Amino acid sequence: MNLFSFFKKAEKTGTESTIDSKEIVDGVQSSNEENEIETTLSFHPEWNIPQEQEYVFRFLSNELEPLKPNQISLSGIDIDVEPANGSWLVKAFFRSSLDQQISVGEVELMLLDEEGNTLASDQFDLNELGDLPARSARPWVFVFTKDNVFAETPPQENWKLAFNVQSMVPHKLELEQAWEDGLSEEQKDGLAKVVEGLPKLKPREVNISGFQVKEQDDGGIAASVFIRNGHSKQINIEKLPLELIDATGELVATGSFSLAPLSVKANTTKPWTFIYPKEMIQKESPDLSRWTVRVPEQQ
Numbered sequence: 001m002n003l004f005s006f007f008k009k010a011e012k013t014g015t016e017s018t019i020d021s022k023e024i025v026d027g028v029q030s031s032n033e034e035n036e037i038e039t040t041l042s043f044h045p046e047w048n049i050p051q052e053q054e055y056v057f058r059f060l061s062n063e064l065e066p067l068k069p070n071q072i073s074l075s076g077i078d079i080d081v082e083p084a085n086g087s088w089l090v091k092a093f094f095r096s097s098l099d100q101q102i103s104v105g106e107v108e109l110m111l112l113d114e115e116g117n118t119l120a121s122d123q124f125d126l127n128e129l130g131d132l133p134a135r136s137a138r139p140w141v142f143v144f145t146k147d148n149v150f151a152e153t154p155p156q157e158n159w160k161l162a163f164n165v166q167s168m169v170p171h172k173l174e175l176e177q178a179w180e181d182g183l184s185e186e187q188k189d190g191l192a193k194v195v196e197g198l199p200k201l202k203p204r205e206v207n208i209s210g211f212q213v214k215e216q217d218d219g220g221i222a223a224s225v226f227i228r229n230g231h232s233k234q235i236n237i238e239k240l241p242l243e244l245i246d247a248t249g250e251l252v253a254t255g256s257f258s259l260a261p262l263s264v265k266a267n268t269t270k271p272w273t274f275i276y277p278k279e280m281i282q283k284e285s286p287d288l289s290r291w292t293v294r295v296p297e298q299q
Helices: 051-062 177-182 185-197
Strands: 016-020 071-081 088-096 106-112 118-125 136-144 160-164 206-215 221-229 235-245 251-264 268-276 292-294
Touching: 016 160, 051 136, 071 160, 118 136, 206 235, 206 292, 221 235, 221 251, 235 268, 251 268
Parallel strands: none
Antiparallel strands: 016 071, 071 088, 088 136, 106 118, 106 160, 206 221, 221 268, 235 251, 235 292
């Protein structure tokens, strides 16, 4: 690996971001130690580092503040922009104050400015860092592609790379109070199992998946759907245009629904029912043996 070649400066522009190790690592043994812990520089076993480069790493590592027991940390070094594709190369030490070797799987990382605004975010497989020894600091380059960057230029100072712990919490069902009160425990469990079986969302993906449709006595159609939020933040939906498509691929109904707004928490799925009144129905005797709803394409 040659990523170490991006580390050229012997000064840091980023700050430290720490969390309790239990938030992202399973099966850790907590230490009862009260003293702060110094971390030792550790290189990925595939890195082949020239001596002058190692001096830079050791200087930067020696400047790091001690950690408290049982902490995982990301300590920002600096940021470069890749001219060829606009990616941001965010350099940081991944640090652990644990007394045991650890490895971390997939987690979303966020690049925050001094005011806490999110400048970039992406999903990373931290298994690529390899096993992190006890009480160590491993340098790494986290590459945020242009599509996952939300600012024109990188911050110059006092930024930090932070774990989005919410991204590691299993996706779950969220019910509005009316649904909570109106459904039996068996019905709630059934919905939860359906949600568990749905395809995994991509980071920041939001989609709508239908699960029940009924023709009403007054000629309308009620379509019950799952609104799925793969974002790390709550979304609020105030207005939602939706088309109902039947098994033949034909448009059955279309309408725009005003909501209160409807809030869907981070990393959750919320069921909701949209009722198309008779005047919105555009096809008689639709084939609803299979159906879908979709947001219409903008003309």
